[in-house]
Structures are given as C-alpha cells and as structure tokens.
Amino acid sequence: MEEVDLNGFRIALGEKIKLRREELGLSQAALGIRLGSKDKQVISRYETEGANPTAYNLVQLAKSLELSVQELLDYEKKVK
Numbered sequence: 001m002e003e004v005d006l007n008g009f010r011i012a013l014g015e016k017i018k019l020r021r022e023e024l025g026l027s028q029a030a031l032g033i034r035l036g037s038k039d040k041q042v043i044s045r046y047e048t049e050g051a052n053p054t055a056y057n058l059v060q061l062a063k064s065l066e067l068s069v070q071e072l073l074d075y076e077k078k079v080k
Helices: 006-023 028-034 040-049 055-064 069-073
Strands: none
Touching: 006 028, 006 040, 006 069, 028 040, 055 069
C-alpha cells in the first residue's frame, strides 16, 4: 500500500466505505444498523469528511461491508 498522510487515509477510506456500501445496495441507515445502531449521520461523516475509525470499528466496518480489513484498506484495488 502506498504511503498516505492521515487526511489522505481518512478520505480514501471514506470513499471505499461509500463505494462498497453502494455496491451492496445498502443505505447509510442500513449500514448503521449493521454496525450496531450507529445512525446514518455517522456513516455520512465517514463518507464525506473521511473515516478514522478505532481498530474495533474498522473490524466491524469490514465485516458489515463483507470485506476483510485488508480488502477495506487496500486502496489500489477496487472492491468486489
């Protein structure tokens, strides 16, 4: 994975979350429910302002998006 700064990481991860969520046909609210009742504003902030989740939330995001953590963080490859 190429080196990115924190802001670049946040933006790239937010874009990946949105792309995968849309591929799965999930609304922001539906993804929030998969993540344990996070509201859609949390998902919206991840997607538009960039995501910087804790390690636990990163694992939960990957699972909810039906990806491994490695796949979620691999910005050089398109999601499935």
